[in-house]
Amino acid sequence: FRIAVLASGRGSNLAALIAARAAGRLPVELVGVFSDRAGAGALEIARAHGIPALALSPKDSADRTAFDESLFSRIAAVQPDLIVCAGYMRLISEAAVRRFAGRMINIHPSLLPKYPGLHTHARAIAAGEREHGASVHYVIPALDAGPVIAQARVPVLDGDTPETLAGRVLEREHPLLVASVRWIAEGRVRQAGAAVALDGRPL
Numbered sequence: 001f002r003i004a005v006l007a008s009g010r011g012s013n014l015a016a017l018i019a020a021r022a023a024g025r026l027p028v029e030l031v032g033v034f035s036d037r038a039g040a041g042a043l044e045i046a047r048a049h050g051i052p053a054l055a056l057s058p059k060d061s062a063d064r065t066a067f068d069e070s071l072f073s074r075i076a077a078v079q080p081d082l083i084v085c086a087g088y089m090r091l092i093s094e095a096a097v098r099r100f101a102g103r104m105i106n107i108h109p110s111l112l113p114k115y116p117g118l119h120t121h122a123r124a125i126a127a128g129e130r131e132h133g134a135s136v137h138y139v140i141p142a143l144d145a146g147p148v149i150a151q152a153r154v155p156v157l158d159g160d161t162p163e164t165l166a167g168r169v170l171e172r173e174h175p176l177l178v179a180s181v182r183w184i185a186e187g188r189v190r191q192a193g194a195a196v197a198l199d200g201r202p203l
């Protein structure tokens, strides 16, 4: 089962996938790591583990559609069974989402459908939430709105800052993502394709 990872930043979720695989807890092949930022830590982590790593700059493309065309044709070339967005911070064009419909997942740091988008930890604290967490979901054209595969919950504690809360959530993201990818690789996840249209509207 071939996995490609898309990441814009640090890469701790990628590192968790690599570690789980090395420990024999994730029966997949990591066939490529792709980024929109040449300086992404994720690329360094990939290279240190002998995984092909590629960054493309959005500035070299006329628009989002053109950028995604070149990015996702490089991704298609490594023939992934699943694309894992792990801290990939760019919106993905509808054409690319449709091309990989049902074969692309994302990890998002909130209990979806609450807090799609950015600054999830600060927003959860500001709203007085007592509980927060992370979700792994299928990618559909609407941002962070695809069918949820699994979630991890953490308490929001008195005195939490966005940083302390983010740290507590991140600790749970790693096993959540590993488990989700493993379940998909083992064929144990079926997308609720009949219940949700690609644009997120119920059918």
Ligand code: GRF
Pocket (backbone or CB within 6 Å): 007, 009, 010, 011, 012, 013, 014, 086, 087, 088, 107, 108, 109, 134, 170, 173
């Ligand atoms: C994670 O919190 C992920 O949920 C969010 O971006 C962060 C990426 O962290 N989408 P890392 O690059 O995997 O360390």
